[in-house]
Amino acid sequence: MRRAGFVLRRLASAVPVLLAVLTLSFVMMQLVPGDPVQTMLSGAGPAPTPEQEQALRHQLGLDRPLHEQYFGFLADAVRGDLGRSVQTGQPVVSAIAAVAPASAELALFALVLSLVFGVGIAVLGRVTTGPLRSLCHGVPVVFMSTPGYWVALVLIEVFSFRLTLFPATGDKGFAALVLPAVTLALPAVGVIAQVLGTSLAAVDAEAFVVTARAKGAGRWRVLLRHALRNASIPTITLVGTTVGNLLAAAVIAETVFARPGLGRLTLQAITNHDIPVLQGVVALLGVLYVVVNLLVDLCYVLVDPRVTADRIRD
Amino acid sequence: MRPGVVLSLLVLAFVALCVTVPGLLASTPPDRIDPLVMLEPPSFAHPFGTDQLGRDVFSRVVHGARMSVLVALAAATTSLVVGALVGLVSGLLGGWLDALLMRAVDVLLAFPALLSALAVIGILGSSPVNVAVAVAAAGIAPFCRVVRAQVLHVRTRPFVAAATVSGVRPTAVLVRHIIPNAAGPVLTLALMSLGVALLASSSLSFLGFGPRPPDADWGTLASSGRDYVGTAWWLTAFPGVMVVCTTLAVTALHRAVARP
């Protein structure tokens, strides 16, 4: 019962964040220099007449006062209508829906990779000694400091063109997913390995671990049963931000590996000044952030018996 | 000093030389076109090889340091100043303004740096200044948080109460004590933020939003070599290595400072 109440309260607290995100994307539209009407009418042969401009302005509701436009925008957004792409005339929501599965597939696989390798490196860094240990401590920083575009190019060169293990492009089949997913995952592996490694070290010194060890529990048993469980809290928090970062990295990976997806959609929207699409992506990220954080908070409760729902915020 | 720190300082010293006196390190002008030596692999005459127009890649990388580093520095500094001011105001005034500002920071944090920067570029258009603004805007939030936390922390200290009792204006006390207290964490954060800014700005350049020719930074250099991935690896490899090394050096310093 307490959990249900907690979920409800968390959902309620998401509303202001969503409102802020939508407001932000509305403000974005206002900040764009140049006239959206002219952008929309440009392209087709002769210069548009003032009447055409006026008609389109009216059709888009741009001749209404600003506050009316704002509330109109909010009402539309709640109904799931984010306007139409300036470039293709397609509804923004369907433009996003068409490419979102490809990005979701990529991001999900990258997330799995980053968790497996991130946790793996952190654990190795705790249980090993000597050069392997230093390697496990050094590698995450290198991963975090390497730009995604460079990783992508190196991966293509080595694994696709020299070793011919994976295709360089394409959006069909698992093999085509590997290189872009590794590109996405690499910095996330670095962050997760580093944060988990640090908190593992901290937990190691805590009372209950010392007790468990005194009781004669084995090294691995302590690590798995006690330390890892407790050290995973900051890692779970990280997963929240990682999802957003994976999507950001997708802009680069999808461009270099020529995959369809949200990243390329965003990039196209920017080069074409397609603000409605850009607004749509921003709104989507806002929703995603709220959902992921909700899940993260739920995970806290499940993982650490000392955390109660009331202690989560702050 | 640990060897890692020494190495980082050496790398940063080299980068600093590239930024200040590029002509001293690379005597060939970075934009001298030479049709006789197009796309040559690294050699004694051209340590990093030559590009599609026969320009010396080493010279281009050395000269490209200025744009790369200055944009990242400008972005990180702007993030610091704006973030610290907002954090200070938020922490000092408290109340509804604090709540509002922190909500805004939450929203900012919801967006990955590269995407917020891209959104800003989408609005402002692309130019080195806009790239710096975009990257700076994306990096404000952490500074807000750190400074605000320091303000709240200092507020609870007994000496603030003592000073208030003795008639000193509380705001004056706070500011006088907050600045030295916050300086450490803020500067540590600044180092990290510099690394992030370098990665983000070079990624934006790679995507085509960077400086316009004849100016070039490491991101645009790596980008212009992507036509020849598979045949002329040196075009992307060396600018990329520079970005990695510089970011790594900054990050390593950050770690050394954060955990003495």
Added chain:
Amino acid sequence: MAALAVAAVGCSTTTSDSPAPQAQPKSGGTLTFATDADPGCLDPHQSPTAASQLVTRGVVDSLVAQDPKTLELKPWLAESWTSAPDATSFTFTLRTGVTFSDGAPFDAEAVKANFDRIVNPATKSLLAASLLAGYDGTTVADPRTVTVKFKAPNASFPQAASTAFLGMQSPKAFEAGPEAVCRKPVGSGPFVAAERQPQAGITLSKRADYNWGPETAQQKGAPYLDQVVINIVPENGVRMGSLRTNQVDAVANVPPKEVDGVKAAGFEVLSKAQPGIAYTLNLNAAREPLSDVKVRQAIAKAIDTEALVDTLYQGKYPRATSVLTGATPGYASILGTSQFDTGAAERLLDEAGWKKQDDGTRAKNGKPLSVEWTFITPAREQRDLLAQVVQQQLKAVGVDVKLAPMAMGEAIAKTARGELQMGDISFVRADGDVLRTVLTAPRGGAPAVVAPEVPGLLSAAAATVDDSVRDENYAKVQRSLIENATAIPVYDPTYLLGVGKAVHGIVFDPQGLPSFHEAWVSR
């Protein structure tokens, strides 16, 4: 009169056409083709791009076919046609038994529906409508006979009708609206396009009952290939690597510098000089400081096109000698030798009052000599590098060029507002009338201002079927553009197609784009 003869072409450029005939063509299999540009909308009536035409050419048939070698017009969906002497009406007699891939019949009503749709503003045609300039309607005499009328003469209409832009689509498919047609055009061609997901590749499947190939094709029945998969791979390096490692069968736009290496590795590179507007830099005579003809001429003389072509394209793209490419009907060689002459350029700038400063730049009344070049990104054919070299060449005579990269849509809008100072363009069409297409409603990057006599010359050329008059007028226009230095021709675009070892029979259509109708794979 049966077919409009087209002038013989003064073809000074390299044109190596289809590969030597191979053994026995083999049916079946899939050909994977990596192209560089996202075609976006696949409706030829809407989209102006060559990238889109590359896909749609196999999907839609045209009334008329143009021979890729002789550029003569031959029957296709129209068995014959006649033209009124004043070139204002054209009557086509249609082939029977042709159906669209959705089952709808091809007849005179379908022709009318297509042309009416193209000029309908709701279609938002970006190019096709301009090929029908002055359209006055189509009348259907009987299911096999149709007459297209124009208010003003349009002598090059039959040639325009041979392009995919005026290709025939199923009127039934129009009902779904222009956006649906963008995703899935329905034609009567040898291939059928599958519904396209945004950004994804395109799959073309064989139309087994196709048997109305044009007279110009060797293969008139169904294609050999079961499928053509077109992947969009914008990265040149990735595309070339994919060819080298046999991940794809053929690639578009091989960078000229890669040609020798790819050939040495055992791949074939087919090249085809493209007809139309050469790659030209254009100066807007309505904007300061380019309103002074001396400044424009100085810029034209300061650009070493010979060196540009050698450095960037290693002779794989020839230096342009006129605004039209050598492969275009109506081409006149204006620049037999390069006009590069820095001494003359410096003199002209001095005369125009732009005095050299100590730092090598020039200024007049305290104002520096500076020109903004709006160039379209993403750049094809290494035009971004070309811009950098030009920037350097002009810096040598004291002209400061600021490069302003811009997306296509924005550049077009800027041209339309007349704000462009310097721009660049190339445009594919196998007819001298392409000058009218580009100049009358200036396209993105085209010269904004032309000499007063130019529009008259172009409409007179469009009004006659006399090729000698057309050639003469087109020659005058080309000379005027170059002498006034509003256009500076740089190179003749050449399509370089990389082909894997298992691929045979890819030929080029008259627009210089690869066609897959006769292609087959041996594996």
